[in-house]
Amino acid sequence: MDARVIADEDRVPEFVAALGRGGAPSEGRAVQRILYVTSEMADYVKAGGLGDVSAALPRSLGQRYDVRVLIPGYRQVTSREEDIPVVARLPAAHGLPACELGRIDCPDGLTVYVILCPDLYDREGSPYGDESGADWADNDIRFGRLGLAAAQIAAGVPDLGWTPSLLHLNDWPSALGSAYVAWAGLQTPSVLTIHNLAYQGLFDPSRLPGLGVPDSAFGVEGVEFYGKLSFLKAGIVYASHVTTVSQTYAREITTPEFGCGLDGLLRKLDGEGRLTGILNGIDESWDPRTDRHLESPFDPNDLKGKKANADEVRREFGLAVSRGPLFAVVSRLVHQKGVDLTIESTESIVRQGGQVVVTGRGEERFERAMQKLAERYPAQVGVRIGFEEQRARRMFAGSDFLLMPSRFEPCGLSQMYAQRMGSLPIARQTGGLADTIKDGVTGFLFRDPSLGAMLSAIYRAVDAFGSRRKLNAMRRAAMSETYGWTRSAAGYCGVYDRALAGPSQ
Incomplete structure (x- = not known):
């Protein structure tokens, strides 16, 4: 049975009734209407790159479409807006409670719909867990x-x-949104963007009734993944089109190495022309000429200001005055990001006269290891557990190099931020890193996720640092790269138009 089609007798009457029938768009309307559904939006709450994308992409797409955002009413959202007017009520279905729908009209004209359900969302912590990280x-x-x-x-x-x-x-x-649409027999097309395939939303099958998942959908051709319900697989199966956040990652996830057990399904989509990689962008505030958080402005034609920013970063992290290279780590401290390789390479960096500054939060073992390095080399290694965007901006502007040895990286934004600020990334050649860094021109790439390969790239960077002419030429090339959202939005316009035209196109 095709998992995208659920027989009438398998549909749950309560669920269909809860969806209702009304307000369908009138035919022939010139401007298509896009509901951008996200669990993060940097305007209010951000746990990772998705928050940045969700704040920027809908605004860029708004030049062509009527785009509105849907986000849960977390405490971070409701506490920031004094009064969120309720514009609709959405009925309950199965174990999913009724809720109200609020509306926020942003100053720039973007409309944000907020799911107001305090029992589910009004909590301290991140969008996904409590303050301890659970x-x-x-x-x-x-x-x-x-x-x-x-x-x-x-x-x-x-x-x-x-x-x-x-x-x-x-x-x-x-992701379950596309499945609910299909199970209700609606014809609304959907696009699912995979920002990180490693996070799939896996739950015990005992949870199926409360979610209204039809029994016939729980199989290898449907939402089942090694005995569990996979939200992400459901989205992939039922979506009209699937995108990822870089071209290289779109190819990588069709292989066993990067496919997280879904490579077969993704190869099928790719063969059908329903898998597309579209590189993320960054917003225009990442500009060293105008960023008010920096110690001193600078631009590709006048790089003197980088030294003032480097001196400020050293003071902020308590490091010694130095003429050596300054390496930055702005990252979640997790295995995916290759943090273990960074830790292992730090001693070699220090021996060569370099210094390392680190900011981020993640696995406790990596946080402890970073702090021990700072204790061992207090004048050469500075660590701040946690994340503050203003500090990160100063680190990008002040550092000579950014360490980013990710084992996989769907897109990555830090390497784009760094290049705009004249910091040259040292990164593994994978995913969006391969798509945004030109080896030996705007940064340094290495293939294998090994200490030897990473150190080889670091040695090349240190050699470049020894030649002011070469270093500044690379800085100018990096700062000249453009990663605006216009190009990304154009890619999504193509995907939207295909999905809206229907499967025959």
């Missing part, structure tokens, strides 16, 4: 509610007066 036990309900809300809006909510032509879903938290 996942919320009811994340299936919390994000099943997000996907259901998207499907209910797609079905038409009369009080809303707006019905999307297409759903744009992001990662596992919203």
Whole structure:
């Protein structure tokens, strides 16, 4: 049985009734309506790169489409907005509670719909877990509610007066939206963007009834993944089109090495022309000429200001005055990011006269290891556990090199930020890093996720540092790279148009 088609008798009447029928878009309307569904948005709450993308991409797409954002009403959202007017009520279905839909009109004209359900979202912590980092036990309900809300809006909510032509879903938290649309027999197309395939949203099959998942959908051709329910697989199976956040990552995830057990399904999509890589962008605030958080402005034609920023970073991290190279780490401290390789390479960097500054949070073992390095080399290694964007900006502007030895990197934003600020990335040749760094021109790439390969790239960087002419030429080349959202938006426009045209196109 084709997993994208669920027989009438398998549909749950309560669920279909909850979706309703009303407010469908009128035919022939010139401007298509896009509902951008996300679990993060940097305007309010951000746990990773998805938050930045969700703040920038809908705004860039708004030049062509009527784009509106749907996000859960976390405490970070409701506490920032004094009064969020309620514009609709969405009914309950199975174990997914009823909720209200609020509306925020941003100063720049972007409309954000907020799912107001305090029992699910009004909590301290991140979008996904408590303050200790533990996942919320009811994340299936919390994000099943997000996907259901998207499907209910797609079905038409009369009080809303707006019905999307297409759903744009992001990662596992919203991925179930495409499945709900299919199970209800709706024709609304959907695009799912995979920002990181490693996070799939896996839950015990005992949770299926509460989510309204039809029994017939729980199989190898449907939402089942090694005996568990996979939100992300559901999104991949039922979406009209799947995108990833770089061209290289789109190719990589069709292989066993990077496919996280879904490579076969993704190869199938690729063969059908329904898998596309579109590189993320960065916003225009990453400009060393105008960034107010920097100690001194600078530009490609006048790089003197980099030294003032480097001196400020050294003071901030308590490092000794030095003429040697300054290496930065701005990263989640997790295995994916190759943090163990960074830790192992630090002693060699220090021996060559370099210094390392680190900011980030992650696995406790890596946090402890970084702090021990700072204790061992207090004048050469500085560590700040946690993340503050202003500090990160100063680190990008002040450092000579950015260490980014990721084992895999769907897109990566730090290497783009670094290049705009004249810091040359030293990175593994994978995913978006391969797509955004020109080896020996705007940074240094290495292939194998090994200490030897990383040290070889570091030695090349140190050699370049020894030649002011070569170093500044690379800095200028890096700063001249453009990673604006216009190009990314154009890629999504193509995908949207294909999805809206239907499967025959």
